[in-house]
Amino acid sequence: MDFSFTAEQQRYADQIREFAEERVAPFYQEGDVTGEMRPGLPAELAGQGLMGLRVPVEQGGLGAGCVTTGLALEELARADFNACYGVLQAALIADVIVHNATSEQRARWLPAIASGRALVALCLTEPEHGSDAAAIGLRAEPDGSGGWRLHGVKTSIMLGAYATHGLVFARTGGPGARGVTAFYLGLDDARVTRARTRDLGGRAAGRAELEFDGLPASPGEVVGGEGLGFVQVMRGFDYSRALISLMCLAAAGVSLDEANEHVRTRQAFGGPLGRFQGVAFPLAEHAGYLRAARLLAYEALWLKDQGRDPAVPANMAKAWAPRAAVEACHQALLTFGQLGWSESLPLAQRLRDVIGLEIGDGTAQVTRLVVARRLLGREHAP
Ligand SMILES: Cc1cc2nc3c(=O)[nH]c(=O)nc-3n(C[C@H](O)[C@H](O)[C@H](O)COP(=O)(O)OP(=O)(O)OC[C@H]3O[C@@H](n4cnc5c(N)ncnc54)[C@H](O)[C@@H]3O)c2cc1C
Known part of the structure; x- marks a missing residue:
């Protein structure tokens, strides 16, 4: 067993940390106030290879493995949690395209994702169907000449206010999972x-509702085949749950680092606060939880890099890591006393931002359902 990253992975993580500290972190709190993503951000992220992490080299990407993708997202999340959404969606959707699209589609779509020209969103959730995603109702109606017209509403779409393209799940057939097709559409x-929605956190990431009023879709925009959107294309989704876990853990980790630094220097009762066990032990306890959850997430990414199924550790991580991160962010905030409550520090914002991913991409209950189904067998699934 080897817990170390390769020299190449570490070099890339160091590069992203330096870039993110210099070019991304200074704008994190500003985005919370303006509620807008900086217009030049996707191009800057693309300049570091971040939008093309999972795009093959032939199509202008880095062709990076999943572990490297996790490392890059951790470094970015330490600086600006919300800047991660573009990178996360690009990694997930590029991976879906690589594994499900034709070579012609890959050549048409992937270079734009890697360069940051295409900002991509995942369009699955609807006002009436969230956790029960196989029940979605947005209709792709045949247009009489081999294509479709999309009618209906998608909601809670991260980057929905800005995205140029979406991986849109629509119903082309009858009820249930086998009636759903995935389209890659402008x-x-x-x-x-x-x-746009008004949210507790993630304010610079442009969560929005999208109403489709007859958007055309051609057979050349189907990903993976008609009726395979849920049963095949969605299979790529487990690994994004490990990436999301790492984003949350990194935002919490930097908060704990700041809290540790604070209690080294903050003086009370004749010395630094950190010498009181009531202060130091909670920080040590949360650091342990973050570390354990991080291993689970990296196990999932490592498995996927080996061509093995990451579903169990990825869903275990997603069920636990966002909650562990929320609790660690909360503890870090309290450790700063009145300063932590103030918006002059990013602690409160990180807490609000991380809570969103207790829900986004599957709640703890839904990810536990996936794990339980694997542990008990499908026949015991609801
Ligand atoms: C920050 C954020 C980002 C998001 N990004 C995207 C995105 O980019 N694209 C997209 O398509 N969607 C996105 N979503 C939507 C998200 O995936 C859904 O909100 C989520 O899947 C839950 O669906 P719902 O909100 O409809 O809740 P519901 O499905 O109505 O669930 C409500 C509650 O019931 C629980 N529940 C539901 N079913 C069960 C069950 N069988 N057993 C036990 N408990 C259950 C849930 O855990 C939850 O607590 C995002 C959401 C957030 C908050």
Whole structure:
């Protein structure tokens, strides 16, 4: 067993840490106030290879493994949790395209993702169907000449306010999972109306509702085959749960680092606060939880890099890591006393931002359902 990253992985992580501290972190709190993503951000991230982590080299990406992708996201999340969404979605959707699209589609779509020209969103959730995603109702109606027109509403779409393209799941057939098809579609179209949501956190990431009013979709925009959107394309989704876990853990980790630094220097009762066990032990305890959850997430990514199934550790990580991160962020905030409550520090914002991913991409209950199904067998699944 070897717990170390390769020299190449470590070099890339160091590069991203330096870039993120210099070019990304200074804007984290500003994004919370303006509620907007910086216009140049995707291009800057692409300049570091971050939008093309999972895009093969032939299509202009880095062709990086999943472990390297996790490392890069951790470094970015330490600086700006919300800047991660573009990188996360690009990694997930590029991976879906690589594994499910034709070579012609890969050549058409992937270079734009890697260069940051295409900002991609995952369009699955609907107002009436969230956890029960196989029940989605957005209709792809046949247009009479081999294509479709999309009618319906997607909600809670991260980057929905900005995305140029979406991986859109729509119903082309009957009820249930086998009636769902995945399309890769341009969203800059008058037949797509966007409405932003006002949120507790993640404010610079443009979560939005998208209404489709007859958006055309051609057979060349189907990913993986008609009716395979859920049963095949969605299989790529487990690994993004490990990536999300690492984002949350990294945001909490930097908060704990800051809290440790604070209690080294903050004087009370005749010395530094850190010498009181009531202060130091909770920080040590949360550091242990973050470390354990991080191993689970990296096990999932490592398994996927080996061509093995990451579903169990990825879903275990997603069920636990965001909650562990929320609790660690909360403890770090309290450790700063009144300063932690103030928005002059990013601690409160990190807490609000991380809570979102207790819900996004599957709640703890839903990810535990996946694990339970594997442990008990499908016949015991609801
Ligand atoms: C920050 C954030 C980002 C998101 N990004 C995207 C995105 O980019 N694209 C996208 O398509 N969606 C996105 N979502 C939507 C997200 O995936 C859904 O909100 C999530 O899947 C839950 O669906 P729901 O909100 O409809 O809740 P519901 O499905 O209505 O669930 C409500 C509650 O019931 C629980 N529950 C439901 N079913 C069960 C069950 N069988 N057993 C036990 N408990 C159950 C849930 O855990 C939850 O606590 C995002 C959400 C957030 C908050």
